[in-house]
Amino acid sequence: MRDAAFDMTASPSTLPQPNGGEPLLDVRDLRFSAGGEQLLKGVDLTIRKGSRTLIMGPNGAGKSLLLRLMHGLLQPEHGRIFWQGAPMGRQARLAQAMVFQRPVLLRRSVLANLKFALSVRGLSGKARAGRIETALATAGLSHLARRPARVLSGGEQQRLSLVRALACEPELLFLDEPTANLDPASTVAIENLVLEANARGITIVLVTHDAGQAKRLGEEVVFLQDGQVAEKGPAGEVLTNPQSEPVRAWRDGRIYLGPNTRTIRDHASL
């Protein structure tokens, strides 16, 4: 591993701070099994305050699972998650928000979706109205405020999901393949909203398969392979000069089938 911040022997409070940022979320030896299969096999990582971390890796590597565990939607079988050095609790979860690949919207209007999310967080009256107005304007959805959310286009629904999450003013935003089903224009719109949110200090953890997106948005990259971290470090290094075989194979467009298996291109060149 490249990064001394991932030293497992250190406790969160004594961890070195990569690039000077404070650790916001620390994951230590996280494991998760289901149906007798170990799906996460001891993941360690540190998310720094204000950073943008991209989680990458092939289908079934455990990316979404890791996100759901970090957001407290699932309980780990083993391992710890620390929020600002203390075990994760309710307050930490309230300081986080998540956007899923398929927008999860209520069968109500755009406006009602925003109202509901903010009411759950205890906001009402002027404060709520102000945030809703900002969210609608930011997403370019002011003219659609009274439309049922579920009849919006895919791109509009995802923009609504994102500004709804941002209206809650989270410290950390998880995004699970937020642009997987979107066209280039909608993808750019989402990426710009993510970058603007990050510029305002919101920490970003985003799962993607898109190499271009990783280059556009990535600051740190964590590459998962078969429930383990194959490699992690600054995006510029991991994406262009990977040290591990799974990431090298991904960069070169080869199919990595495991440590003891020749790749398809290896076979072709024999």
Ligand SMILES: Nc1ncnc2c1ncn2[C@@H]1O[C@H](COP(=O)(O)OP(=O)(O)OP(=O)(O)O)[C@@H](O)[C@H]1O
């Ligand atoms: N709650 C769960 N219970 C049982 N198995 C699960 C659960 N969540 C995920 N899995 C399994 O864990 C493995 C990893 O799933 P996950 O969704 O994290 O993969 P992924 O890396 O996000 O893949 P993709 O890129 O295809 O979305 C899969 O085999 C999946 O079926």
